Every structure is written in structure tokens, then in C-alpha cells.
Amino acid sequence: MRLAVCVKEVPEASARTRIDPGTLRLDRGGAATLNPFDAHALEEALRIKERTGEGEVVAVMMAPLPAADSLRKALAIGADRAVHVADDALAGSDLVATARTLAKAVEREEPDLILLGQQGGDSDGAVLWSALADLLRLPVVSQAASLELAEGKVAVKRQTEYGYDLIEAPLPCIVAVSDAINEPRYPSLKGIMGAKKKPHETLNAADLGLGADEIGEAGSRTEVYALADPPSRGDSVRIEGDGAAAEKVVEYLTERKLI
Amino acid sequence: MTRPADFPPPFDWREFVAEPTDPPDERIDVGVLVVGAGPAGLSAAIRLGQLLEEQPDVRERLGDVPVAVVEKGRAPGAHLLSGAVINPRAFRELFPGLHTEEMPFRGAVVREGVYFLTPKRHLRVPAPPTMWNHNHYVASISEVGRWLAERAEEVGVTIVPETSARTLLVGGGRVLGVRTGDRGRGKDGEELPTFEPGSDLRARVTILAEGTQGHLAGVASARFGLASRPQVYALGVKEVWEVPRPPNRIMHTMGWPLRGGKQYREFGGSFIYPLGEDKVALGMVVGLDYTDATLSVHDLLQELKTHPFVHGILAGGTRVAWGAKTIPEGGLQALPDRLSFPGGMIVGDSAGFVNVPALKGVHYAMKSGILAAETAFEAVRPGQTAWGPGSLEGYDEGVRGSYIWTDLHRMRNLRPAFKHGFTRGALLAGLSLNTLGKLPPGTMELERDTDISVTVGDRARAYPTADGELVFDKLSSVYLSGNRTRDDAPSHIRVDRKVRREVAEAWRHMCPAQVYELAGEASPAGNVVDVEVTASNCVQCGAISAKGGRLTPPEGGDGPEYALM
Numbered sequence A: 001m002r003l004a005v006c007v008k009e010v011p012e013a014s015a016r017t018r019i020d021p022g023t024l025r026l027d028r029g030g031a032a033t034l035n036p037f038d039a040h041a042l043e044e045a046l047r048i049k050e051r052t053g054e055g056e057v058v059a060v061m062m063a064p065l066p067a068a069d070s071l072r073k074a075l076a077i078g079a080d081r082a083v084h085v086a087d088d089a090l091a092g093s094d095l096v097a098t099a100r101t102l103a104k105a106v107e108r109e110e111p112d113l114i115l116l117g118q119q120g121g122d123s124d125g126a127v128l129w130s131a132l133a134d135l136l137r138l139p140v141v142s143q144a145a146s147l148e149l150a151e152g153k154v155a156v157k158r159q160t161e162y163g164y165d166l167i168e169a170p171l172p173c174i175v176a177v178s179d180a181i182n183e184p185r186y187p188s189l190k191g192i193m194g195a196k197k198k199p200h201e202t203l204n205a206a207d208l209g210l211g212a213d214e215i216g217e218a219g220s221r222t223e224v225y226a227l228a229d230p231p232s233r234g235d236s237v238r239i240e241g242d243g244a245a246a247e248k249v250v251e252y253l254t255e256r257k258l259i
Numbered sequence B: 001m002t003r004p005a006d007f008p009p010p011f012d013w014r015e016f017v018a019e020p021t022d023p024p025d026e027r028i029d030v031g032v033l034v035v036g037a038g039p040a041g042l043s044a045a046i047r048l049g050q051l052l053e054e055q056p057d058v059r060e061r062l063g064d065v066p067v068a069v070v071e072k073g074r075a076p077g078a079h080l081l082s083g084a085v086i087n088p089r090a091f092r093e094l095f096p097g098l099h100t101e102e103m104p105f106r107g108a109v110v111r112e113g114v115y116f117l118t119p120k121r122h123l124r125v126p127a128p129p130t131m132w133n134h135n136h137y138v139a140s141i142s143e144v145g146r147w148l149a150e151r152a153e154e155v156g157v158t159i160v161p162e163t164s165a166r167t168l169l170v171g172g173g174r175v176l177g178v179r180t181g182d183r184g185r186g187k188d189g190e191e192l193p194t195f196e197p198g199s200d201l202r203a204r205v206t207i208l209a210e211g212t213q214g215h216l217a218g219v220a221s222a223r224f225g226l227a228s229r230p231q232v233y234a235l236g237v238k239e240v241w242e243v244p245r246p247p248n249r250i251m252h253t254m255g256w257p258l259r260g261g262k263q264y265r266e267f268g269g270s271f272i273y274p275l276g277e278d279k280v281a282l283g284m285v286v287g288l289d290y291t292d293a294t295l296s297v298h299d300l301l302q303e304l305k306t307h308p309f310v311h312g313i314l315a316g317g318t319r320v321a322w323g324a325k326t327i328p329e330g331g332l333q334a335l336p337d338r339l340s341f342p343g344g345m346i347v348g349d350s351a352g353f354v355n356v357p358a359l360k361g362v363h364y365a366m367k368s369g370i371l372a373a374e375t376a377f378e379a380v381r382p383g384q385t386a387w388g389p390g391s392l393e394g395y396d397e398g399v400r401g402s403y404i405w406t407d408l409h410r411m412r413n414l415r416p417a418f419k420h421g422f423t424r425g426a427l428l429a430g431l432s433l434n435t436l437g438k439l440p441p442g443t444m445e446l447e448r449d450t451d452i453s454v455t456v457g458d459r460a461r462a463y464p465t466a467d468g469e470l471v472f473d474k475l476s477s478v479y480l481s482g483n484r485t486r487d488d489a490p491s492h493i494r495v496d497r498k499v500r501r502e503v504a505e506a507w508r509h510m511c512p513a514q515v516y517e518l519a520g521e522a523s524p525a526g527n528v529v530d531v532e533v534t535a536s537n538c539v540q541c542g543a544i545s546a547k548g549g550r551l552t553p554p555e556g557g558d559g560p561e562y563a564l565m
Helices: A036-052 A065-077 A095-109 A128-136 A189-197 A245-255 B039-054 B056-061 B089-094 B141-154 B215-224 B297-305 B308-314 B362-379 B393-400 B403-410 B414-420 B422-434 B474-480 B501-510
Strands: A002-007 A009-011 A032-034 A056-062 A081-085 A113-116 A140-150 A153-159 A164-170 A173-177 A200-203 B032-035 B067-070 B112-117 B122-125 B158-160 B165-171 B174-180 B183-185 B191-196 B200-202 B205-208 B233-242 B250-255 B268-275 B279-287 B318-328 B344-346 B498-500 B516-518 B528-533
Touching: A002 A036, A002 A065, A002 A095, A009 A065, A032 A036, A032 A065, A036 A056, A036 A065, A036 A113, A036 A140, A036 A173, A056 A065, A056 A095, A065 A081, A065 A189, A065 A200, A081 A095, A095 A128, A113 A128, A128 A140, A128 A173, A140 A164, A153 A173, A164 A173, A189 B158, B032 B039, B032 B174, B039 B056, B039 B067, B039 B089, B039 B141, B039 B362, B067 B141, B089 B362, B141 B158, B165 B200, B165 B215, B174 B205, B205 B215, B205 B362, B215 B344, B233 B297, B268 B297, B268 B308, B279 B297, B279 B308, B297 B308, B318 B474, B344 B362, B362 B393, B362 B403, B393 B403, B498 B501, B501 B516, B501 B528
Parallel strands: A002 A056, A002 A113, A056 A081, A081 A200, A113 A173, A140 A173, B032 B067, B032 B205, B067 B158, B112 B250, B205 B344
Antiparallel strands: A009 A032, A140 A153, A153 A164, B112 B122, B165 B174, B174 B200, B183 B191, B233 B279, B233 B318, B250 B268, B268 B279, B498 B528, B516 B528
16 A cells, blocks of 8 residues: 655744745745644554555655755654655746646655645645646545545545535545544654655656646746735724723624624 | 742652663664754764764764754754854854855844933943954844754754653763653643653763753753852843844843842843844843842833834834743853763753853853863773763863853853942942953852842833734733644643742743733732643743743743744
8 A cells, every 4th residue: 555645844833924025925934844734644644554554655745955854754753755846947836837746746656545634834725635636637535534444445534514524435546634634643753863764755847757838937827916915904903801801892792783 | 038949849850860761672872962952062963973074983883873962842943042143253163164154144243332221211331342242243043053953964963853851861870861751741641642752862972952941951960969059040032023124233221121229139131133134133131130029021121112212123113033031141150060970061051151241152152062072072982981980071171271261250250240239230340341350359159049039019010011013912922932832731840839929920920921820819928829830831931940940841842933033
């Protein structure tokens, strides 16, 4: 059983996200970390491997070179192998170009199951798994709150606003897991120290057979014209905790017929 | 008389000393182990890496992992905080041939000013010679930490982040390494489903570089009887602002909002440094031997920002980072009697290498790391035993023969002079300074911060109300520190939960992260009250350890995530 987990690096929660006014892209210069949502996908892959008692977990990432630290963290937590697609020409890739690149990288691994987190912790984008499924022509299930493997298929409990959908899909397929599916483990000391010795492959666009017109801004289907802060709401009221704050909140909401 | 020392924390260092227990197939062996990825620890690791590259035969002896650095923060730099204006001397020693432009600095000090503040005015005063910063550089120590970590990895050092060193492994009278902390325990210490036990990490030499209030440095000091005199601390609270136009000079202020009277013992001031093209770093530092229990360095910094002089610098700007940290201020007379012990050494802020009148510590920390590395290297060579009696004493001699010692000796009477209040303190300090430390003769003794009696005064009345733009409350500050400590983690803070109101008030106001609250109704001074502790707010500044409590290492990866501090 080969399990591919797509991971990305996002700015640390504490870092102030800033758009570079020159490129209109997210400034990725500050402290960064493994996307917390992806940790759930990695955890699920490791649990499947442990349950079935065999298999290999490959972490796949497309990101600039310095993001190798986050990929190493995936290895510390337990991935067996890492594939890092890093190429300056990939900068500015939108969803389409990113999915195209990842699809190529994942395809090489011939995985039985491809796992992703539910969203990116930076942009909150939550569609990459569907774009990937489209390119790879594979079934996809999103918001998986639990996942069981049966003979040649997966059985997924898909979280919805009203309850759960019970969905089965044949392997190979793509599953985007919800952050409620599991509690990711900590890396062990041995894991952290051994991460450097695990196979860690770095590829560029040419290695994946991607031409310059397929990636980066040239390969993207969207163009960013301008960015602006959301307009201020202006009418917010601040109620300080001076002992009578709860009453004031109730009064405020009652006045507006909100309760 | 109500002294924090009358309410000692439930802490016994023996709890943190143990023999190795992991079976041989579980244990992890490294050559030299460094605890803490700050300037001192990383300089030690880099110097060792350099020496081992030159001598592959010695490297061979040290196994798969010749040098390892464990760091409790999420990444190197995450728990580092300093002003900082750096003397590049130790950088030049560690990286000969490297140009200053290639060092991780944000700009040279071109101009500087020292100002005396009154509530509405500022008066420029001549800078004392200790504070001349020509040829020094402004930097963010978090950035410096990240940069040093990269250099360390280049010379083959293994960096192990989000791992706290909890227990000192001791066997046969010598240190054998450390045991790392468990992760995934619940509030009452129970094992959660994610539980991951700590491991024995064994090394030939262990270098303790934990920074201010080093946990294992304290344990080692108690176990081997290293220190006979108390260390004293100051608390620094710092913010970074993005501003349209940073000032063209580094600035230090004295006076307001601190009070000058002898009874208050309020020793400190502020720093305001331009940080690159679009940022300014500012902070307030106050010695923790003050007497008014309602003094809060966090809120004094907020008050400072309302001064027209400071407000002008921040106008049109946004606060982008916040943090807090204690500084060992005792200087020469607070250093441990011995810096080495069988199997290990103490470096950097953990030893107390800070020159308070010059507001410098980074280059001493780095220098002590270099000296410890050279001693460790000699001790692991073929034919040597690193743990024999006195085999690491070369480090003690190295420090005594270095500029760390010369500088701290000259400055030894400056900080203690200020227990006499600001004016007399400044006079005595000036005398000492102008005679290169010869006058007054002898060495003034320090009083432990916990031995200073506290009273509930009226300090808090002046603190401005938070507006979320210029003035902030403690909780929004903690949020900005990136603190991601798990709410259900076991408390790492040891304090007496039933203390007199004066002490409880002192903790409540002192803590910049709103960890301590008084339970129940206000009660008169002198009464014993219950203290509630919200440990998940803690940014591990160390103030509580100086003022009557004791921090132990939290779960690895917990605490703040400083990026610009």
C-alpha cells in the first residue's frame, strides 16, 4: 500500500501575513511551519500504515527550497520519504498551475491513496484536492471525518452541515480529511533526529516534464489585478469587562432585537 | 515586612536529577550535547562543528551525531528576545573573513541619544561612555538565532527543536546528558492518546545554554554546589512596531515613568531602536528588586508610549510583535563560583554574562559558547576523558582570561549602586565608571530579588486604559507573542498558591502575560489569599522564578513564537 500525502508550508500563526505589494503574492519570508491541516492527513496515513502493518508514506510538497524544514518535520513525525518540488519558475502559480505540478509529482509515486488536509492554513483555500482529482481523473471525497480501508476501496464518513454522508470510493482515490478525523501525534526525539537520514528527493519542473508555459504565472488561469484590506465596519462597539459587561452585552443585543 | 522569599515554591531540584533509565536499544547517544539554541549554545555548536571538520579523527570518535542542540521552542529563535544592539566582536571571532554586511544585522548604529523623561518633556543628556555604541549593530535576536542555526547545520550540527531538557542525567558523580520532557500529558499529568514519552539523550559533554533562569543550569548548580551568591534579574517587555519612518538613531530613556525615590528602588529605562527600513523596536526594562507590588513592566511600557516623545515615533504605525524576557543583571558578583562541573559547562545568560551598564550580553554569550566548545573539543580528543575531575576547568580559566571577565570586573559596582536610589546610585556608578572600576574599592553585594519586601502601592493608578491601537492589555499582547501553549497541558509553573496579598499582587502585576490572578474578594494587605494560575498564558520570561516561584520546562514546542524579537 503506497500512501501519498500532499503537504504545504504556511506562515506561523504568530507571523503577520503580509502581501508583497510588488508581486501581489503572500510574503513567505517570515517564520513558517507545516500546514496544521496537513498534519491530520499525515496522521491518518500513518495510522493506515500501522493498521495494515505494511506500506509506505510519501510526503509530497511544492514550495521554495527553504520550506524543506517543514518537509523534514513530516519525516520526523513518521513519513518514510519526502518529495520536494522546488523551482523558482513555480512562483506565482495559482490553483490550476499548482494542481498541475502536484499531479505530476504525485503520479510518479503511483499511490493507492492520496491524502490531503482540508484547507491551507494561510489562504484558507479548500479546493486543491478537487483540482488534483480532475487532473488525475480519480474519485475524490472531501471532509473525511473517518476513513476505513476495505478490499480495494475506502469507506468514508463525510462531515456535512447536517450530519454525515457515508461514501465508498474505489482505490486509487483522493481523500481530503477534516481536522476532526484524528489528533496528530508529536514527533518522537528519535523521529526528529532520524528525519535527516530519510530519503528526501528534490525535483524541479523539468524533472516532472513541465514546460515553462504550464507553471508559474504563465501556466495560471487567474491574474491578480489589485488587493485591498477589507473595508472597516466602523460600527463596532467595545464593551469592557468592568463587572457589568455581561449585562451590557445582553442589553446591546436586546436593543437590536438579536435575542 | 512581606517578602516573596517567605513563600517558597514547591520545588526540589532532586526531582530533576536522575540516572539514565532507557534500555540500550532505546537510548540516544550524541557526542556533545548543547541545551538551548540561543547565541551561546549555537556559537558553541558552530565552534565545535568547525573544530571537528578540521579533525575528522576526533569527529569519528563522537558517533553518528557528533554535536546536537536541543531547543524547547518550535524553532531556533522562537524563545529569543533582546534589544538588541550587538557588539560584533564575537561574530568576527566565530566567522573570520565574514563581512559585516553578511551578518544577520538590521543596520549599523549611526547616531544615538540618551534622554531623561519627565511626564511631558524629554531632555537630552550626555551618554555615559558605557553606552557608546559606535561600530555596533541593531538586530533582532530571533533572526540572529535562525541565522546561527543555519550556520550550525552547515557544519554538521543536528538541531532538535520543540524538545525540552527536563532532567539532568547523573551517574557516577558526573553528568551523562539529559532526559527530554514528555509530550501529550493532560492537566493532571495523565497520558493523553497523543502521549509521547521523553528520552534519555546521552553525551560525553553537556553544555547548558538555556538562557536566563536556566532550568538545568539551576539544577546543576544545586547538585554540584556551583554558586554561593545570588543572581538578580530585570524584566524587559518589548514591542516591534511597523512605522512610516523609523528614527535615525538608537535611543535610551531614563526617568519617567519610573520613580526616583530610594523607597521605590525602580531601576531601569527604555530602549528605542530603528529596525531596518520600516520598523522600530522599543522596550521597557525594570530591575525586579522594586518594592511596589503594583508595578507592571508591561503597563509601564504602555504608559511610556503615551509620552509625546515616544508617541511621535510611533505615530501612524502598527504594533506587529510583542514579547517579554528577564535579564540576569547581577554582573560579576552574581556569577557562579564555578562554571564547569563533571561532564558539563554553563554558558551565556544561564551563567549571567551580562554587562548591564553597557546593555550588552549577546557577544559575551557567544564568546562563552566558543570557549566552552574549545574546552569540550580538547576533552573529547583521543586519550582524554571529558568527565575526569577538573577536565573541563579550562573553560573557567578561559572565561577569566577573556574580555567577558575584564568587562564585567570593571562594571561590577554599577548595578548594585542603584539600591541607594537613582541620584546617589548614579553618582556612585559614575565614580566607578570613571576610575575603570577602581573606586569605590571592593565589591558591593547584591540582595536577592525575593528578599526585598513588597507593599501594595498606588503605581497601577497611572496605567493608561487599553485602546487596541497605542495601548494594549496583557491578553492581546500574549496573543501577539504567538503563544500556542495547549490549554490542557500540565502546569509548568511552581508557586505557592496561598500567599499574603502583597505577594499575590506583586505576581499579578509583574507577570506580563496575565498568568496570576487573585481568587475571591479583595482582602486587606497581610491576609493570605488564593492565587489562580493560567499556565497556558505563560511566555516563559522567567520573572516568577526571580520573584518567588519556579518555572520548570513546559512541553516542548509550547510557549511563544518570536520571529522579530
